[in-house]
Amino acid sequence: MHLIELLKDWPCTIRGNWRDVTIDSVTEHPNRLKKNCLFIARKGAHHDGIESIEEALDKGAAAIVIDRSVSESTLSKWSHRGAAVVTVPDCKKFLSFSSAQLSGFPSEELTVIAVTGTNGKTTVTHFIGQLLSQFGIKTAVVGTTGCYIDGEKVDEEIPSLTTPTAEYLHPLLRRCIDRGVTHVAIEASSLGLEMERLAHCRVSVGVFLNIGTDHFEEHGGRENYIKAKKKLCSLSERIVVNCEDTECMGIVKDIELPIHLFGRNVAGGCMPSEKLIGSLPPGEHNRLNAMAAASVVKLLGFPEIEIFSAFRLLTLPEGRMQLVEHEGRRVFIDYAHTPDALSAALQAVTSLNPRKLICVFGCGGDRDKEKRPVMGEIAESYCDTIVLTSDNPRSEHPLAIVQHILTGTKNPASISVIMDRKSAIHQAISASKPDDIVLIAGKGHETSQIIGTHEVRMSDLAEAMIALNQLETFLE
Incomplete structure (x- = not known):
């Protein structure tokens, strides 16, 4: 893709050569730099991408992106090396946008379910995948334990993060489409949401499981943690929420979106009989996880009796009980x-x-x-x-x-x-x-x-x- 085509809908200023620049890939990681790459010099918790710009230029990066002020002499030095220097308001969001753009916005071709919560994300995404597979829906599950398609782990180059960074996520979604996948259940961590990893991923259904006490320190306090979780509302078309969790209900109380509730005894407005539910993995939390998954699948238009009948086939993911x-x-x-x-x-x-x-x-x-x-x-x-x-x-x-x-x-x-x-x-x-x-x-x-x-x-x-x-x- 030509750089100017990538930038045409994005607020930015450009310094240096940009007219004939072609971008093949985008990254924020110095070790993934290569010729014709767009390097996003994001400031992270442990490393400032600006420190790697010289390395990026040495490796043939066609353009670099920054979101902070640098001296005129520094800008001149970079641009004189033949690369375009692009200044944007927010590197995190631009990384998300450019990754999605270069992959052809794959989420637009998929039904994406994003699940957030302090606990249970992995289990619920896998339960969603298993239930959809019962209806013949080719489903990918992406999260803490890797990427699975129809329950089989696939060999994909993605970091061991709950929510993959945008530069990995959008190419992964494109490869899932190439494999015939139509639905994706993805774990949406608080850190992933705060870092805008899903900012340009169209989410058909957002799921709120629970709010606990983990990761407060990483976010700078409880309020910031909840604020990060709430970002899922702005990304989603519909919301499924645990009616038994007061924090989750508080997050969605003023949201102008269709909201669907689940609890231990209710899924999407349906209260199935114990006979219909049958056996489940041990623990009340897994009953709640199954109800969350059932609410999503019911919302997607599948018959509730068949959904609950399939509960007996649910199996927990690796490392969960x-x-x-x-x-x-x-x-x-x-x-x-x-x-x-x-x-x-x-x-x-x-x-x-x-x-x-x-x-x-x-x-x-x-x-x-x-x-x-x-x-x-x-x-x-x-x-x-x-x-x-x-x-x-x-x-x-x-x-x-x-x-x-x-x-x-x-x-x-x-x-x-x-x-x-x-x-x-x-x-x-x-x-x-x-x-x-x-x-x-x-x-x-x-x-x-x-x-x-x-x-x-x-x-x-x-x-x-x-x-x-x-x-x-x-x-x-």
């Missing part, structure tokens, strides 16, 4: 890393009537410190034994995080502290007996752990399976 067991010992792997999610997971396994309940968990470093004692208190209220360990400590000392969790507990006799996560998992499982349940919470599908600035291999599921196999060998 994922069960491995041996000789009566059940081990659940779950992504729960917030107070609400941990409470829901513990409630779900408690409903399975274990002889004894053991929970292994920790809390991430450099994130929402106020949730730590709350999660300690919640775990203690459900569990016979708690094993506290490290999660993703990042730059914090793992033991300091655990000590913070302990401030919410009252019975130290029921708590063990084993800082090495692998050892914690193995010891918890080796200490279990037949009819016990071990819940390993916090990392779910993840296969690495962030310690300091290093990422090390670590899979809760793999370690649980090894521990159970070792237990089997020991028993023999």
Whole structure:
């Protein structure tokens, strides 16, 4: 695409050569720069794109985009190297627009469902995909665990983010169309919404699940967190909202859009019988997740009786209440890393009537410190034994995080502290007996752990399976 064609509907000023410039791709990442690329020099939390402009020019970038003032001499230096220098009001929004434009605005050809909430986004998007597949609808699910089409994971170059950045998202949507996909269910994180990753993605249905306490610090407080979530309203044509969550209902109360409600016993105005619903994955939260998915699919025009009848076929995504067991010992792997999610997971396994309940968990470093004692208190209220360990400590000392969790507990006799996560998992499982349940919470599908600035291999599921196999060998 010619640069001038890309810019014709966008407020900007241009310096340097622009008349014959052709753009093949767009990026904000220095490591993805190549010839004829449009480089967006966005200022991020840890890196200022302006620092990479010389590298971009060295690699053949045809144009660079900035949204901040720089000196006249700097502008001249860049433009004299043969690249166009474009100044726009907001690099985040321009990245979204240009990515969508270069991909031919693929969301216009799709039915896009965007799901936001502190907890449950992954499960609900997968449930939506599974239900639509029952009606023969080719559906993609995009989010924390990757990209799936009709339930099969596809090999796509996308970062491990809940909501892919725009430069990945729009090309991905175009490739989904090329594969025959007509519907896409995508996780819309608060950070993704704040960073305008969906700004030029047409959303047919926006879904609000719940508002919890995660990510407050990253947004600079609760008010900013909710403000980021509310952005989904301005992107959506219709809204589906959890009528049992007062925060979600508050977000949509003044929205001039069609609003459809769901709850544990209602989906899109329908109150199905328990006989019709049949079996569901364990936990009241998964009943609520299923109702959210059913509300969306019903809103898209599919018959409610067939939707609810398909509930018996729903399966949880990887790392969500994922069960491995041996000789009566059940081990659940779950992504729960917030107070609400941990409470829901513990409630779900408690409903399975274990002889004894053991929970292994920790809390991430450099994130929402106020949730730590709350999660300690919640775990203690459900569990016979708690094993506290490290999660993703990042730059914090793992033991300091655990000590913070302990401030919410009252019975130290029921708590063990084993800082090495692998050892914690193995010891918890080796200490279990037949009819016990071990819940390993916090990392779910993840296969690495962030310690300091290093990422090390670590899979809760793999370690649980090894521990159970070792237990089997020991028993023999």
